[in-house]
Amino acid sequence: MSLLGGCLNKAGIRLCACGIILLLLFSKTGKESAVGAVNQMTDIRVGLSALYGEKTEIKISNAKIGLGYCINDSYQTDLELSSSTGFVFTPAAGYYYSLAKTYASYANAERVAAVIRNLGVSAWSVAVYRNYWRVYVGGTATQGQAEEVYAKIKDRYGYNYSALMPDNGHRVLVQADRYAFMIDGERKGAYPQFKALTADASGNAVLSLGSRSYRGRIEIGCYGKKSVTAVNVVHIDSYLYGVVPCEMQANYEMEALKAQAVCARSFALMKVGYKADSNISRAYYLEDTTKSQVYRGYGAENARTSQAVDATSGEAVYYNGKMVPTYYFSTSGGSTENVSEVWGMDLDYLRAVPDLYETEPEKQPWLVTYTDDELAAKLSANGLSVGTVQSVTPQVMTMSGRAYLLKVRGTRGSTILQAGTIREVLSLYSTKFKVVKQGDVPDTVAVAGAEDTVSKRLSDCYVIQKGGAVEKVSGELTQYIVAGADNLVNYPRSAPKSADTWYFYGMGYGHGVGMSQSGANGMAKAGYGYREIISYYYQGAVVGRGN
DSSP: OOEEEOEEETTEEEEETTOOOOOOOOOOOOOOOOOSSOOOOOEEEEEOHHHHSSBSOEEEOOSEEEEEEEETTEEEEEEEEEOTTOEEEEEOOSEEEEBSOOBSSHHHHHHHHHHHHTTTSOEEEEEEETTEEEEEEEEESSHHHHHHHHHHHTTSTTOOBOSOBOOOSOEEEEEOSSOEEEEEOTTTTOOOEEEESSOOTTSOOOEEOSSOEESSEEEEEOTTSSSBEEEEEEEHHHHHHHHHHHHSOTTSOHHHHHHHHHHHHHHHHHHHOSOOSOOSSOSOSEESSTTSOOOOOGGGOOHHHHHHHHHTTTOEEEETTEEOOOOEESBOSSBOBOGGGTTSOOOTTSOOOBOTTOSSOSSOOEEEEEEHHHHHHHHHHTTOOOSSEEEEEEEEEOTTSOEEEEEEEETTEEEEEEHHHHHHHHTOSOSOEEEEOTTOOTTEEEEEOSSOEEEEEGGGOEEEOTTSOEEEOOTTOSEEEEEOSSOEEEEESOOOSSTTEEEEEEOOBSOOBSEEHHHHHHHHHTTOOHHHHHHHHTTTOEEEOOO
16 A cells, blocks of 8 residues: 555645655553452353354264353353263254153253153153253154153153143253253253363363364353354453454554453453353353454464453453443554444544554455446345436545445435445445546545645656655556545545446445554554553543452
8 A cells, every 4th residue: 555645634635745744643642540440250151153053953072071050150060971972962842741850960860761761752851950950751743742652651650740841942952972861941041051071282171062162161052943052151351362363463563462352351341241141031142253253262362362361351441430342443544433423322432533553454445346237236135226326426424534424326216325334235344435437537636836726646646755765656556545644545546447337445444433453553563552552542441440
């Protein structure tokens, strides 16, 4: 990317005719204060929706695991399980009868289940809660088949049974090499959680679900559906070990990694709080994808990012004494954005700030091309049919140079996309873009001299480099990036040759709210600490430890 400096104000761009001035106006006055004493940060729940959400089957590959329940955020292993082939979890749909009697252990329930199986029916010991087991009989697809099963067991061995129980959407079958048992999460509103009972070569006890492994515990339930989903119940810092290297490049400066660790911790805790107990009504609020934060577990961990997590353990971001959600993104393209311009919220600490330390952006300026038909198809897929596209016009631009309202006019009407939906509907990397059509001369700027202002194409200009050398602007670039005091602005070099083609030339990557990860790395290289980085991107906020 070529940086063409200039004098930039919020009204527009003015290029100084004498050459290039790169202005980095930035105050190194980050707030360093902390807040109160640290909270006891315990375990949180993370939905593993990327690979293990709503599956017909999930397998824990470990040979030895513990089964227990987490009650009031306190976990206790109640049963040790061994299997040379691992443990397979599947939904246990169907109709069942339950023995009226309860049992204090798996062993006691299994002895009774084995006796009933001698009658030629299916019977399972069933985990219900801590020291609470039942025995279920049946598992038939229809009520009629269940009644046939009941005829075989009625009045045998003196057992009493419940009324017929239909599928409740919370029963899970667990199968091992030599045995099987069931889980019923509905009776007590909780599923058991499983932990590894042996450590790997590094001394860490992790659970393997196939291609990914996880610290902490794994809970697998149906949660009211005809499928099984895995939830990782894990200490907040162990979770961050698997988040930070997925959200930020591990070779970034250590202070940038620390800033990322603190922001990821605040984001997670504001979304889920300190909760580890099972909840069959809602399995999780935080998941392992970009909908929350990317989390790939134990296998994704990196020594440098783990160091950043450990160095900031217990720290989060606070504004006016309260922990706040800390949104972040990859690359701003010169300025972050006011949260009100993206999601309609009004949060004082999420204000647009210049991002001119983002001189080595993770994501380079980009170009997305659409034909009329492709653009119409994008809109139609989102219920916005306008016919053949005739014009694409930003109606309102934010102070940071992003499209707030984008009007698309077609042969069958018009539609206006708002900031929160533009990226999603049009599959763009950010909303900081310019639309170019055939016939446009997009790199024309107003050059101000001492006595006059003239229009000039950037492709005809010369650049004064940092060392003083004067060079012709490269004709190989697709965009020219002009740097001013408080932003970067892009000037596309060329327009499409076809009348049915639209160019979207853009900068930045992500929603633009909060911390720019590329900018944070640039600040760290310039000598700023992680607290200063955070206090800059989250205006008025501080890094601290909760009460």
